[in-house]
Amino acid sequence: MSTVRRNFGEFQVTGLTHAYGGVPVLEDCSLEVPRGKLTVLVGPSGCGKTTLINILAGYEAPAGGRVLLDGQPVGGPGPDRLVVFQETALFPWMTVEQNVAFGCRVRGMPAGEMRERVQAVLVKVGLSDFQAKYPSQLSGGMQRRAELARAMVNDPKVLMLDEPFRGLDAMTRSIMQEFYVGLFEEVGRTNLFITHDLEEAVFLADRLLIMTYRPGRIKEVIEVDLPRPRTFQVMATQRYNDIRQHALELLFEEASKAFEAGSKAAFDLVDGLARAAGRQ
Amino acid sequence: MGLHMKRWTVNPETWGAVVSILGFVLLWYILTAVLKLPRFDKLPNPVAVFSAWLSPHPQFGLSIFTRGYYLDILYSVGRVLAAFVLATVLGVGLGLLMGWSRVFFDYSFPLVETLRPIPPIAWIPLAVLVLPTAELGVIFITFIAAFFATVLNTLLGVRSIDEVYFRAASCLGSRPRDVFWNVVVPGALPAIFTGLQVAMGIAWISLVAGEMIAGQRGLGYLIYEDYSNLQFVNIVIGMATLGLLGYGSSALVRMLGRRLMAWEGRRRGGAMA
Structure with a gap:
């Protein structure tokens, strides 16, 4: 298990309410993202996961409720709470190195210190030899690693990841999951990870938050006590399967609600969950 | 083998x-x-045109061996260059501001859209009336339509930048001017260069109209003069020269664009004129 070092942060979210055009997306949503833990938020598509991250990151102000980071209310976006986005958000006009250095540069870090930090992070994500390339010249997996590097180099109090491995092929995705979990275990930073892939969620998480379908709130918190460091062998254990099965049942209820609400995305999820259950 | x-x-x-x-x-x-x-x-058939064009002693007084030919080219190139630089500086500047600031857009876009459809030739009388020299009048005519093409493409370029880049920049700690120089400008660059290529073409078209009516010297003036003198071979030489210069200048803009946008994959299409 990782040790808590440096000044990593923790979120306390209470009574968050938000709506788009009269449709409630979040209602009385409360949760905690504890210091040094990997918290995974999982829920059906359209349940408000991305809205929640947008509020925590400061892109949107909630209609109601409170978001505290280490006891202080959060304001606009800032480098203490960085987001790794669903789609790649690397600047296509900058090289990998320029992308990774961007945060340090705009905040006026001295050149020498910046170079040192950037190079250290590039080594960590295995992109040293690719630092002069542009994002379009990298594979999907390398792009995600560059994006992780661009966030990590700023040493945020909390790292938030919104379905960061979406769109990768199955093999790359598995490799990235293991790579990411290794990074987390090494640093022990507070992480909030959003996904609708249950297997990914259980594999990564210290704490699993199951979200309800519209309006979104936390349905249940599952403590995932699988041993760390984690490797894919853990997915063959009974404990992993028990947790997954329990989470699956909870999610299935919510996905069915979404299904009845007629959402196409929800239909896909129910379909996927049914197949996952069948495979058990 | x-x-x-x-x-x-x-x-x-x-x-x-x-x-x-x-x-x-x-x-x-x-x-x-x-x-x-x-x-x-x-x-005039091509044999007559090419033999006159390449002749040391041209029958109608115009060839690659006459001083006047190069003087006309020099005048035209100089006017296009001045107008194009002006259109680029002012057009890109205005377009970036319009894309960057909602308020600025609300106040400037209707005016731009009203002035934009007025053809360059329609500006000639006022340009000649107001500007102190005919030379400046011709440059203004050459500039005006190229300017609007640059503004519009730059604006569209800024608007086409994906929201996610703005979000990434702001959460990494950018101030507004960091966003401007690191997201807005490079993000709009591909569309800006599409606009500049269009602008270059329009500049040559407008130049000839300006030179015909208000100019002294230049290829448009040459064509108009030889029209009065019914020397059609010279007209075709003038036209062919315009074609070659237009081709060359667009190629230069393309080359510059490729150098500045090494990150861009090859080839993109679409432009608004």
């Missing part, structure tokens, strides 16, 4: 250029010199 193949292989783009231009000249030759179709027989 491999070596020989390499030697004789012409890059397909060069090949295409040669075939299309030679094909056009051949068609022109057949219509005017071989078939001599009614009315086409009045046109």
